[in-house]
Amino acid sequence: MADRTRFGPAKFWLTPAAEHGSDTTSQEDLDRFVERVHAGESDHDEAARAVIARRHLIEGPADAPRSEPQLPVALPPEQELRADAERITLLTQVRLLTEWAGRQSRPPTTTGGD
Known part of the structure; x- marks a missing residue:
């Protein structure tokens, strides 16, 4: 729990939302939190987000097997x-x-x- 780089994308965003007082069961509250992040009004660990995003892009979701990349077809x-x-x-x-x-x-x- 201390190393946020090990979180998945959902947990990474839900944790600071809850810490900033958002109701994590309310889509409207979560949307407002995201708006505050985009406006620079709520902080988050950008370095951890970058690590998670890179891992998620390369490895995919933990519960879904990744398929081999497919080349474009002409x-x-x-x-x-x-x-x-x-x-x-x-x-x-x-x-x-x-x-x-x-x-x-x-x-x-x-x-x-x-």
């Missing part, structure tokens, strides 16, 4: 994607089925229900 031009889709039998069948179903003016079942 998609081919739309015409190339459409040509590829035309060559995939299942996609062609689904497209033809939806076109056929859209042209028909009959109920979806023989009883007329959904």
